[in-house]
Amino acid sequence: MLKGKNKNALIIPLLAVLSGFIVGAVLMLVFGYNPIQNYVNLFAGAFGDVYSVSETLRNMTPLLLTGLGFAVSSKAGFFNIGGPGQYLMGWFSAVVFALHFHALPGIVLIIGSILCGALCGAIWSGIAGVLRAFFGTSEVISTIMLNYIALYYVNYAIKTWLAPKGSDSSPNIPKKASLCTDFLQNLTHGSTFHWGFFLAILCAFAVWFYFNKTCSGFEVRSVGMNPSASRYAGMNVKKTIIVAMIISGILAGMAGALDGIGNYQNISVSNSTPSVGFDGMAVALLAGENPIGMLFSALLFSALQIGGLSISVLSTTPSEIVNVVMASIIFFVGIKYAFEMLIIKGVIKKGAKAKEAGNQ
Amino acid sequence: MSLETILMTVFSSTLIYAAPLIFTALGGTFSERSGIVNVGLEGMMIVGAFSSTVFTLSFSNALGTATPWLSILVGGFFGFLFSILHAVATVNFRADHIISGTVLNLLAPGLCVFLTRIIYNGKGQTPIIEQGLGTYTFPGLSKIPVLGKILFTRTSLVAYFAILIAIVSWYFLYRTNVGLRLRSVGENPVAADTLGINVYKYRYLGVLISGFLGGMGGAVMAQSITMNFSSNTISGQGFMALAAMIFGKWHPIGAMGAALFFGLAQSLPITGAYIPLLSHVNSVWFQVAPYVITIIVLVIFLGKAVAPAADGTNYIKNK
Numbered sequence A: 001m002l003k004g005k006n007k008n009a010l011i012i013p014l015l016a017v018l019s020g021f022i023v024g025a026v027l028m029l030v031f032g033y034n035p036i037q038n039y040v041n042l043f044a045g046a047f048g049d050v051y052s053v054s055e056t057l058r059n060m061t062p063l064l065l066t067g068l069g070f071a072v073s074s075k076a077g078f079f080n081i082g083g084p085g086q087y088l089m090g091w092f093s094a095v096v097f098a099l100h101f102h103a104l105p106g107i108v109l110i111i112g113s114i115l116c117g118a119l120c121g122a123i124w125s126g127i128a129g130v131l132r133a134f135f136g137t138s139e140v141i142s143t144i145m146l147n148y149i150a151l152y153y154v155n156y157a158i159k160t161w162l163a164p165k166g167s168d169s170s171p172n173i174p175k176k177a178s179l180c181t182d183f184l185q186n187l188t189h190g191s192t193f194h195w196g197f198f199l200a201i202l203c204a205f206a207v208w209f210y211f212n213k214t215c216s217g218f219e220v221r222s223v224g225m226n227p228s229a230s231r232y233a234g235m236n237v238k239k240t241i242i243v244a245m246i247i248s249g250i251l252a253g254m255a256g257a258l259d260g261i262g263n264y265q266n267i268s269v270s271n272s273t274p275s276v277g278f279d280g281m282a283v284a285l286l287a288g289e290n291p292i293g294m295l296f297s298a299l300l301f302s303a304l305q306i307g308g309l310s311i312s313v314l315s316t317t318p319s320e321i322v323n324v325v326m327a328s329i330i331f332f333v334g335i336k337y338a339f340e341m342l343i344i345k346g347v348i349k350k351g352a353k354a355k356e357a358g359n360q
Numbered sequence B: 001m002s003l004e005t006i007l008m009t010v011f012s013s014t015l016i017y018a019a020p021l022i023f024t025a026l027g028g029t030f031s032e033r034s035g036i037v038n039v040g041l042e043g044m045m046i047v048g049a050f051s052s053t054v055f056t057l058s059f060s061n062a063l064g065t066a067t068p069w070l071s072i073l074v075g076g077f078f079g080f081l082f083s084i085l086h087a088v089a090t091v092n093f094r095a096d097h098i099i100s101g102t103v104l105n106l107l108a109p110g111l112c113v114f115l116t117r118i119i120y121n122g123k124g125q126t127p128i129i130e131q132g133l134g135t136y137t138f139p140g141l142s143k144i145p146v147l148g149k150i151l152f153t154r155t156s157l158v159a160y161f162a163i164l165i166a167i168v169s170w171y172f173l174y175r176t177n178v179g180l181r182l183r184s185v186g187e188n189p190v191a192a193d194t195l196g197i198n199v200y201k202y203r204y205l206g207v208l209i210s211g212f213l214g215g216m217g218g219a220v221m222a223q224s225i226t227m228n229f230s231s232n233t234i235s236g237q238g239f240m241a242l243a244a245m246i247f248g249k250w251h252p253i254g255a256m257g258a259a260l261f262f263g264l265a266q267s268l269p270i271t272g273a274y275i276p277l278l279s280h281v282n283s284v285w286f287q288v289a290p291y292v293i294t295i296i297v298l299v300i301f302l303g304k305a306v307a308p309a310a311d312g313t314n315y316i317k318n319k
Helices: A004-030 A035-047 A050-075 A083-100 A106-135 A139-162 A182-187 A196-213 A215-225 A227-232 A237-264 A276-286 A291-314 A321-334 A336-345 A347-359 B003-033 B041-092 B097-119 B147-152 B157-175 B177-187 B189-194 B199-226 B237-247 B252-274 B283-302
Strands: none
Touching: A004 A035, A004 A291, A004 A321, A004 A336, A035 A050, A035 A291, A050 A083, A050 A106, A050 A196, A050 A215, A050 A237, A050 A276, A050 A291, A083 A106, A083 A139, A083 A237, A083 A276, A106 A139, A106 A237, A106 B283, A139 B237, A139 B283, A196 A215, A196 A237, A196 A291, A215 A227, A215 A237, A227 A237, A237 A276, A276 A291, A276 A321, A276 B097, A291 A321, A321 A336, A321 B041, A321 B097, B003 B041, B003 B147, B003 B157, B003 B177, B003 B199, B003 B237, B003 B252, B041 B097, B041 B199, B041 B237, B157 B177, B157 B199, B157 B252, B177 B189, B177 B199, B189 B199, B199 B237, B237 B252, B237 B283, B252 B283
């Protein structure tokens, strides 16, 4: 049914995840912690009841969107580390919109905030895209610089215009502008789950459709693989670069907007750029930048982050162990060549059987 | 405040903030000159900052004033060990360089805070280092009229050391056989291999030197600026160093210059308040200006950044 290559595309991430958990277990054993108990706590913390599942899905929303954003620019051949800045701009502008137009009806506020966040994310990444397309400026530098500009500008704006005197946070947005409704809270036993989740899932399918079924998506992939050949084939490379960066920024900006009006309900001064922008990279890399695969990798990483919280609550094990597991998983995805060699040699099959026997 | 004092303050705080970036940007230069893209500098700095802090806290009673200096070497050593991961993944296992570098950035904070909690009874940050690198006044040189006070009084010795390393790196890469070979495997590994140069060996060398310098950069950060280790000790300096390396066109002296510029940029929000003309300007402009200027300079003067030709490609040797 599955062709050889597709089969490997599934087996390798699964092996990588398994190996990542083994690395985490070994590390826990070395320092005298009980890996099985901790993994049980982790699983229960992420999926144990309605509340936990809802928290996991809520945390998955920005991971998925920033991951999709990274993947779109990466397919076009760019290393867009601007996710944190674009996310922050999206978050900031969505909250500003909801606060400023508080007289508007709820649904208009919500749609307006999300569009505003997407737009600001798009502008932020678009700057890097335009500079790259017309001046050849390294997008690595420009997105890093734009991250800092966003951080300091947003901090300044919060302190000067939004926050009441002596406070470092903006007021909360009006209840009607929130994506986190009473209906959902009752349904999920008071979790922070919000409607933004469904929008994020929709975006994953939209990005899949974009890459596989649209002309523009094909051009993005083509430019990423070979810009010169694309130019000779009559594609407008400059336009494609800008389009890819803008879509990337829309997604990251939307992640910020959804977190802003769904999860946080306000915005605070921060010392460093939000880490979710970088975590999105890990989500994209585990899934090999496949939008549908990212649904699963975002779910996994979200579960690790949310479940990791209960590891440190229920035992003395530092919850940072989940970051080590996450990093190891990506490492094993990265060295897939080693797995491919092992699969070719058939060692894996025997090894997997031995492992199963060992676990029982 | 007199002009001399203002200049001295600006100059010395520039050096303090630039020193970690210079080390790390030089590290990036070595790795990328050998053809291995290194976005994992941030992770290497984190490992260096963590290990040097633990070393200083554990041995400062026994070793006295030499401890912070030794701890920089310790940071370098652990950065070197950590970079082996990147080398094995990219050179032997043909991993995508960006994936592997991202792994370092994800792994380092997780692992180091995990270990911090184990060593320091569950706390996510280490205690404060009592004795950091501090400031240094050059004997003799500081007596030079005007310049002596600005350049050599109460300044950062480790930054001068970093500048020295930049010059040595330039000499090494551009004036020695080993340096030439290291650069050749980053430009054209096939040709280098045909001439009998061991591509894998030189790429390992590039990445490992990079790990050592990145670790030193992180250590300097911890020993002179943050004075402890927590998850916030290194927040983006590795990426700034990466930017400095590209800004400096993958050249040691260029990278050092860019790092000094970023150092000035980072110190201005702090020193700006003391400068009479600038003290009324809102501090947000100081914070944002350097990053805007970097982009503008890049667009106007540098144009297309040219990386080593084979940077980011995996070399697969044919038997």
